[in-house]
Amino acid sequence: MAAVGRKGPWTEEEDARLVFSVRLFGERRWDNVAKVSGLNRSGKSCRLRWVNYLHPGLKHGRLTPHEQHLVVQLHAKWGNRWSKIARCLPGRTDNEIKNYWRTHTRKKAEELRMSSPSSSNSEVVGLVVDGDGYSMDQIWDEISASENSDEKCSESVLWE
DNA sequence: AAGACGGTCAACCGCGTTTTT
DNA sequence: AAAAAACGCGGTTGACCGTCT
Numbered sequence: 001m002a003a004v005g006r007k008g009p010w011t012e013e014e015d016a017r018l019v020f021s022v023r024l025f026g027e028r029r030w031d032n033v034a035k036v037s038g039l040n041r042s043g044k045s046c047r048l049r050w051v052n053y054l055h056p057g058l059k060h061g062r063l064t065p066h067e068q069h070l071v072v073q074l075h076a077k078w079g080n081r082w083s084k085i086a087r088c089l090p091g092r093t094d095n096e097i098k099n100y101w102r103t104h105t106r107k108k109a110e111e112l113r114m115s116s117p118s119s120s121n122s123e124v125v126g127l128v129v130d131g132d133g134y135s136m137d138q139i140w141d142e143i144s145a146s147e148n149s150d151e152k153c154s155e156s157v158l159w160e
Numbered sequence: 161a162a163g164a165c166g167g168t169c170a171a172c173c174g175c176g177t178t179t180t181t
Numbered sequence: 182a183a184a185a186a187a188c189g190c191g192g193t194t195g196a197c198c199g200t201c202t
Contacts (some may be wrong), residue, residue, distance in 0.1 A: 008170095008172090009170070009171075019161080028187085028188085030188080043188090044173095046187085047188075053170080066169065080191065081190090081191090083191085095171085099168070100168095103167060130185075135161055136163095
């Protein structure tokens, strides 16, 4: 039944309606939120918009060098577990991180492959952060330093 | 000056997992 | 306990915008 409805970019009015409805009903039952809000959107679409854009406390704009560094580090550890990585970066979403990683590292991966065709290792792990970031050495230092603090970043202090 | 190109980001899709009925 | 509904994740696409030729 779910009349799929509108797709594509959200208008300000849609955002406002969505925020209003989420305040009313909470961040769950998205199909219901979608219906009640009068938005001609799927619940799924509403959830995505909320989580990635409207959610209070979200940071917008480019990742800081510190965040970039963290992403590299965590990706080396966990691979493409974007949501997991995102949980270590308050105010950032999995989508943002995924986008960042793709645009900044796929390129690097290709360059690396070109420059060292001998790289037998099929898996490219930690890559250099663009320009203003950290050197490879620093990154690897920190990765190995944090090796024992493994899975946890949940409570605390990767952050100031 | 304008078209081509590349980077960025928001949003969609498919599918596996979790929650609800 | 099982079926249905909702959620969440990761991959992918496409529009937009700035830069280069």
